[in-house]
Amino acid sequence: MARNPQRRTALLDASIEVLAAEGARGLTFRAVDARAGVPTGTSSNYFADRDALLAQTAVRVNERMVPDPATVAGLMAPEPSRALMADLMRDLVRRMVAERSGYLAMLELRLEATRRPGLREELNRTVRKQYDENLDFHLASGLPGDADTMRVLYLAMSGLLVEHFTLPEMLSDTPEALDALVETVVRRIVPAE
Missing domain, CATH: 1.10.357.10 (Tetracycline Repressor, domain 2)
Structure with a gap:
């Protein structure tokens, strides 16, 4: 898993924006990457799966x-x-x-x-x-x-x-x-x- 804390925070903030705009069904790694303006596949390097992304987004919110x-x-x-x-x-x-x-x-x-x-x-x-x-x-x-x-x-x-x-x-x-x-x-x- 990638270890850049600023990038992780930016991805979680992007996840929050995706959830707010598109709901839980719209929350995909691809959508988070697009919202964060990072290359496709970046968020999957930081979060093991969608459940991990959701759980860490809850903490960030x-x-x-x-x-x-x-x-x-x-x-x-x-x-x-x-x-x-x-x-x-x-x-x-x-x-x-x-x-x-x-x-x-x-x-x-x-x-x-x-x-x-x-x-x-x-x-x-x-x-x-x-x-x-x-x-x-x-x-x-x-x-x-x-x-x-x-x-x-x-x-x-x-x-x-x-x-x-x-x-x-x-x-x-x-x-x-x-x-x-x-x-x-x-x-x-x-x-x-």
């Missing part, structure tokens, strides 16, 4: 979705409150909107995981790790609400994002409407100080 620590530190400057939670959730939504391809690729990977136990295992591991880190951060930072609050907020925000990316005109077709919807979700789930 998650890496791209992790917030910048400096941005989080800046957002966390105010005292913990429900208003701060709303700011954090608005930031989450803005990051996902900016990372549209990554979010759509993750949706495709989740659907594909219903048919591929190995991918489901990888997604469970990766997403669970991120969820646990977010939960630990929430509890350690003194933000309002407990573990159940975070679980319900996670589910609500996941649903909000799926709705926004798949049927944006349904509930929130403008950034202002999306911000207002995030505010409503947080106000209904997160307890007042």
Whole structure:
């Protein structure tokens, strides 16, 4: 297997773009090579098979979705409150909107995981790790609400994002409407100080 880490990352980023544009059925080594602008056969030198490509793409998507620590530190400057939670959730939504391809690729990977136990295992591991880190951060930072609050907020925000990316005109077709919807979700789930 080839060992150039920058090339591997570029191939995984190309895989994300292919998944977002064409879905899991369109994800082939040839499509990844074309999207990455590399010679045909390059991606097959980096990934043993399609399952390996899917699993490593799942890890890369998650890496791209992790917030910048400096941005989080800046957002966390105010005292913990429900208003701060709303700011954090608005930031989450803005990051996902900016990372549209990554979010759509993750949706495709989740659907594909219903048919591929190995991918489901990888997604469970990766997403669970991120969820646990977010939960630990929430509890350690003194933000309002407990573990159940975070679980319900996670589910609500996941649903909000799926709705926004798949049927944006349904509930929130403008950034202002999306911000207002995030505010409503947080106000209904997160307890007042």
